Amino acid sequence: METLERNEKTIKVAVAGAKGRMGQEVVKMLIQDPTLEFVVAVDSKLHGVDVGEAIGGRTLGVQFVQSVEEAFQKYQPDVLVDFTTPQTVFQHMELSLQYKVRPVIGTTGLSTEQMEDLTRRYTEAKLGGIIAPNFAxxxxxxxxxxxxxxxxxxxxxxxxxxxxxxxxxxxxxxxxxxxxxxxxxxxxxxxxxxxxxxxxxxxxxxxxxxxxxxxxxxxxxxxxxxxxxxxxxxxxxxxxxxNRESFMPGVNMAIKAAMNMDTLVYGLENLLD
The missing domain is CATH 3.30.360.10 (Dihydrodipicolinate Reductase; domain 2)
Structure with missing residues (x-):
């Protein structure tokens, strides 16, 4: 089966929630953009499984790992795209801070206190990231x-x-x-x-x-x-x-913009003129 080719000069992207409906669209978008390199996905139930095979497509040569921390340690991604749940995303963002990985978050439900805490800490760390309620x-x-x-x-x-x-x-x-x-x-x-x-x-x-x-x-x-x-x-x-494909141009924009930012922003409108 065909395997995805790698490019060393791309933005390396990890995806949490790649098996979900939004996550699958993110995977499709990543493999169609030669400037982005999809390096790892996270799902504790699919550890070691090829992502392409898990979502019913061709072999991608990209595997699921058990945790976001394992993904960061083994693959050193530049960006984490996260469409999981409010219960897990706060922990994932704390890990992103620790490993200097820029988060692009599509999960809503974080509290005002959590948002204020994360914004302060990302600004202090001069680390870019985006939380967007909607990417369309x-x-x-x-x-x-x-x-x-x-x-x-x-x-x-x-x-x-x-x-x-x-x-x-x-x-x-x-x-x-x-x-x-x-x-x-x-x-x-x-x-x-x-x-x-x-x-x-x-x-x-x-x-x-x-x-x-x-x-x-x-x-x-x-x-x-x-x-x-x-x-x-x-x-x-x-x-x-x-359909969920409507969100992908915004996700693509956010991934690339996060690489040039030094703070956490809330809302994709901050990236528009």
Whole structure:
């Protein structure tokens, strides 16, 4: 079977979560870009198995190892791409600090305290890294446009829709969008001051006076609509990821950008002009 050729002048990339749906797309993207070298994947249940064979493709000559630390010790990657879980990603980022590996993180759910701690430590170490709630360029533009609109139309609600296997709610994308909106408008308590929920949670989660609604259904990938209302008019800004391939240009951009950064950034919008 065909084996992936190696190039010594590339960015060496390790992937945590390569067997997952997002991870498999990352693998496909890496092997199609001659400037990136996919060197190792992490999965304790697939230790020693060729990654290509595990995901149903051709032999790649790249194996799974048992842990991120083993991957760092044996393969010295430049970048770790991590699409695992909030429970493991914080530990992986601490190891990245220890081994001077630049993280590109697509896992959401880290607490505010964890984010602040990691940002401080990465800045002190002058080590670049990126945590992005969403890697789809269209989703980043949706966030930016929503923040622009909120300055002029402050009455807003966010509806985010994802597949029913997503663990966190609201999504990291919705939270990031909400943060950007909150910075653009004066805080405003929306809705009728005497409104009551006959079913708790019917109005969604409250964030700085506006609401975020989470939908979880099979068949969906990642979708978000930001609705604005004003006298006599409404505005809707919507983004839809039809498949997970939509995230890969952003992941590719983040890997390359991380090599030239000396701090940890939150949000792919920081890489756009």
């Amino acid at each position: 360029i269209g989703a980043i533009l949706c966030m930016k446009f929503a923040a622009m609109a909120a300055k002029y139309m402050p009455h807003v609600e966010i509806i985010e829709l994802h597949h029913d296997r997503k663990l966190d709610a609201p999504s990291g994308t919705a939270l990031k969008t909400a943060e950007l909106i909150a910075k653009s408008r004066a805080e405003l308590a929306q809705g009728h001051p005497q409104e009551e929920e006959s079913i708790p949670g019917a109005r969604g989660a409250e964030y700085h006076g506006f609401r975020i609604h989470s939908v979880r259904l099979p068949g969906m990938v990642a979708h978000q609509e930001v609705l604005f209302g004003a006298t006599g008019q409404t505005l809707s800004i919507r983004h839809d990821s039809i």
